[in-house]
Amino acid sequence: MQIRVGFNLLLRCERATPMIVILGVHESRASDLLEADPLQLLPKVPCQAYIDTYGNHCNRLLAPAGPMRLRGTGLVADRGLPDPVLPWLEQQPVEQLPDHALLFLLASRFCESDLLTNFAWSQFGQVAEGWQRVQAICDFVYQHVRFDYNRSSPTKSALQTFESRVGVCRDFAHLAIALCRCMNIPARYCTGYLSDIAVLPPHSAIDFSAWFEAYLGQGWHVFDPRNNTPRIGRILIARGRDAADVALTTSFGPSVLESFEVWAA
Structure with a gap:
C-alpha cells in the first residue's frame, strides 16, 4: 500500500524569529519513503538540520517577519496492516x-x-x-x-x-x-x-x-x-x-498559525 502524506502550514511572525521545525517522516520509516518529503519554505531561508536527544529529525531556521509557508509531501510504502495487538506481552520490573x-x-x-x-x-x-x-x-x-x-x-x-x-x-x-x-x-x-x-x-x-x-x-x-x-x-x-x-513548530518569539492543511491517503 502507498500513502501520500504531506502538510501546508502558513505562519506569521511579528519580527524575525528563531524556530525549530519537526515535520518530516521519522528515520524509522526512512526505508519506506518512495518519495522523500523535504521541508519547503517560502520565502526561502537558510535551514540547518540536526538530530535531537530522542532521535528526531529537526530543522532550525530564522523565520522572517511576516508570513512564511511551510510545505512538504512524500509517498510512503505501508504494510496496510492494523496496529499489532499482542496481549501476551509482559511488563518488565x-x-x-x-x-x-x-x-x-x-x-x-x-x-x-x-x-x-x-x-x-x-x-x-x-x-x-x-x-x-x-x-x-x-x-x-x-x-x-x-x-x-x-x-x-x-x-x-x-x-x-x-x-x-x-x-x-x-x-x-x-x-x-x-x-x-x-x-x-x-x-x-x-x-x-x-x-x-x-x-x-x-x-x-x-x-x-x-x-x-x-x-x-x-x-x-x-x-x-x-x-x-x-x-x-x-x-x-x-x-x-x-x-x-516534539512540537511541530517551536518559535522563540510571537508567531501565529494562520492556516493548516494535512493529508494522509
Missing part, C-alpha cells in the same frame, strides 16, 4: 528495564504522573500487569475523556484533562502516558500522520495525530487511547517525553 526506558517513567511537563499516582493504583492496581494493564488504561481514557477540537489548549496537561474530561488526541495521549508511568510502565509520546483507511465515514478532516508507545516485553508498542482500536496507515514523525519535546 523497573530494576530490569533497559537504561533508555527509565527516562519514560518520570513525570514530565505535560504528564504529571506524580500527581496521579494514588488514583492510578486504586484504579488499575488489580488489573493484570502487561498488555492488559496498558489496554485498561486506554479504555479508561477513551471512556473518561470526550473529544472536542474546541476544548484544548497548547498548555493543557494530563491532570487538567483528567479533571476536565475533555480534550483532543494530544490530551488523550498525555493522560494515558501519565497513568502508565504511575504504574511503572515506560511510555513515550508520538506524533505523526494517521490515515482514514478502512475507517467508516463520516470522516473528519485529516490532522496530525498523537498516540503513545509503551515498553512491554523487550520493545515499544503502539497504543492509541483517542481511537482505542487498531488503525491502518500510522506514520511516525517524532517521539519524546510529551508534546513539548
Whole structure:
C-alpha cells in the first residue's frame, strides 16, 4: 500500500524569529519513503538540520517577519496492516528495564504522573500487569475523556484533562502516558500522520495525530487511547517525553498559525 502524506502550514511572525521545525517522516520509516518529503519554505531561508536527544529529525531556521509557508509531501510504502495487538506481552520490573526506558517513567511537563499516582493504583492496581494493564488504561481514557477540537489548549496537561474530561488526541495521549508511568510502565509520546483507511465515514478532516508507545516485553508498542482500536496507515514523525519535546513548530518569539492543511491517503 502507498500513502501520500504531506502538510501546508502558513505562519506569521511579528519580527524575525528563531524556530525549530519537526515535520518530516521519522528515520524509522526512512526505508519506506518512495518519495522523500523535504521541508519547503517560502520565502526561502537558510535551514540547518540536526538530530535531537530522542532521535528526531529537526530543522532550525530564522523565520522572517511576516508570513512564511511551510510545505512538504512524500509517498510512503505501508504494510496496510492494523496496529499489532499482542496481549501476551509482559511488563518488565523497573530494576530490569533497559537504561533508555527509565527516562519514560518520570513525570514530565505535560504528564504529571506524580500527581496521579494514588488514583492510578486504586484504579488499575488489580488489573493484570502487561498488555492488559496498558489496554485498561486506554479504555479508561477513551471512556473518561470526550473529544472536542474546541476544548484544548497548547498548555493543557494530563491532570487538567483528567479533571476536565475533555480534550483532543494530544490530551488523550498525555493522560494515558501519565497513568502508565504511575504504574511503572515506560511510555513515550508520538506524533505523526494517521490515515482514514478502512475507517467508516463520516470522516473528519485529516490532522496530525498523537498516540503513545509503551515498553512491554523487550520493545515499544503502539497504543492509541483517542481511537482505542487498531488503525491502518500510522506514520511516525517524532517521539519524546510529551508534546513539548516534539512540537511541530517551536518559535522563540510571537508567531501565529494562520492556516493548516494535512493529508494522509
